[in-house]
Amino acid sequence: MKKRLWWGIGIVVVLLAAGGWWFSRNAQSPLKVSAGKVSPISMQEDIYATGSVVPNSRQDVYxxxxxxxxxxxxxxxxxVKTGQVLVGLDQTLANAQVAQAQANVDAAQAGVNAAQGNVTDLKQAQSAVQSSAATAGAAQAGAGTVNISGTGGGNINGNSGSAGLNPASGGSAFPSALSSSGLGSSVHQAEGTLAQSQAALKQAQEALQVAQAQRDQLTYKSSLDGTALEVNVQAGNPAPVQxxxxVIADLKHMNVNMQLNEMDAAKLKMGGKVTVTSKTLGSTSLTGVIAKIAPEAVIQPSAQGNASPTVAVTVRLDQAPVLLKPGYSVTVQxxxxxxxxxxxxPLESVFQEGSKNYVYRIQNGLLHKTEVKVGIGNDTDQEITAGLKSGDQIVLNPTNQLSEGQAVTPDLGSDGA
Incomplete structure (x- = not known):
């Protein structure tokens, strides 16, 4: 029994010694890591986004x-050309309404003409009466001072001469004056009737314009030079409402609409140049200009419910080849x-913790977790504005197995040791 116990204790001791030797050996062996050297380069920051081709000008005729x-x-x-008729709806009722409105205008115009003629006649009669009264008054005034009977030998005598006009005889001046006063009242009434007729004519003319405009709305014309993309009607069928x-579009002048995240959109500037590529165009690329950046970010609906805000950006293409159709997908750089x-x-050497950026710097075979400040970046490299200097060695692909102060062996690959 004691012999077996000693054998068991011996085995445990041997295992502990072997394990201690293995851990000691591995603890003393530095971890081999892929490393690189920090060096100055020339670089550019690019933004890539996908977008959809849309016409610069488009008319949807509803x-x-x-x-x-x-x-x-x-x-x-x-x-199609600007002003060209595209679709016409039945105008039977509209034509009847225009004809009725035109008849109303003609009748109102006849009323104005009659009222105007009445006013003219009354004014002429009033003028004739006033002229007659003035003539008669002048004759009576002259008879009181000059004797024209021929019996007085040319004497100037207001009381002699039977051929003179005697104001006391009544004459015709007084009845004429009374007639002029009556005509004045008639003229005033006739002018009022004329004003009412003119108002009725104006109202009828406006009603005619409305009827004509409503008829014109039954004819739909193109507002631009372009190409008919859709025609959703047939003669003899009711016009669709929904x-x-x-649909008319100008296919010679095209845009690209795209949605960018907040950070990328903030880096763009109005008028900035871009390059547009597409599978349809093969190796051919197009140039474009940033024509519009939306003033707000919008959260697009998402089935997952975790969509981020995006900013709408429009690119105006300098030239639109025939192969590029509305709705095609393109890539914008x-x-x-x-x-x-x-x-x-290298971009993969930088890792984040919270809002800070870090790299693992290698110095004297040991790792140093170093905070860095970053500048511009692209799909391969990241600018470092603070935290490193030229010639520093860094870990290219840091993992969670690395830690501050850990012993490592840098593998510089083609850069040499």
């Missing part, structure tokens, strides 16, 4: 008032910064 389609003058793919009758002789490290 029906204003439901009706029966009487004519369709275009089909999908046709070229979809456009016709924008160079937002370019620097020469900057300290940079």
């Amino acid at each position: 029906v204003l008032n439901p009706g029966l389609v009487s004519k369709v003058t275009v089909k999908a793919g046709d070229s 979809q456009p009758l016709v 924008a160079i937002v910064a370019t620097k020469k002789n900057v300290l940079a490290v």
Whole structure:
């Protein structure tokens, strides 16, 4: 029994000694890590985004008032000109309304003409009466001072001469004056009737304009030179309400619409140049200009419910080849910064903890967790503005197994030891 116990104790001692030797040996062996040297380079920061091709100018023609389609003058793919008729709705009722409104205008115009003629006649009669009264008054005034009977031998005598006009005889001046006063009242009434007729004419003319405008709304025309992308109507069928009758677009001038995250959008500038590529275009690339940056970020609906805010950006293409159709997907590259002789490290060598950036710097075979400040970056390199100097060795692919003060052996690869 004692012999077996001693054998067991001996085995445990041997195992402990072997384990201690293995851990001691491995603790003393530095970990081999892939490393690189910090060096100055020339670099540029790029932003890549996908976008959709859209026409710069587009007209979606929707029906204003439901009706029966009487004519369709275009089909999908046709070229159209500004002002060209695209679709016409039935105008039977509208034409009748215009005809009735025109008849009302004609009747109102006849009323104005009659009222104007009445005013003119009354004014002429009033003028004639006033002229007659003035003539008669002048004659009576002259008879009181001059004797023209021929019996007085030319004597100037207000009481002699039977051929003179005697104011006391009554004459015709007084009745004429009374008639002029009555005509004045009639003229005033006639002018009031004329004003009412003119107001009625204006109202009828405005009603005619409304009827004509409503009829014109049944004819739909193109507001631009372009191509018919969609034609969703047929003659003899009711006009659709939920979809456009016709869609016209200018395919010679195209844009690219894209959505960028907040950080990338903040780096873009109005008027900045971009490069646009597409599978459709193969190796051919297009140039474009940043034409619009939305003033706000919008959270797009997402099934996962975790969408981030994005900013709408529009790129205007300098030229739009025929192969590039509306709705095609393209890739946009924008160079937002370019620097020469900057300290940079491979992008994968930088790791984050909280809001700070770090690298593992290798000095005298030991790791030093070093905080760094970063500048511009691209898909391969990251500028370092503080924390490192040229010639420093860093770990290229840090992992969670690394820690401050750990002994390592740097593997510089093609850069040498």
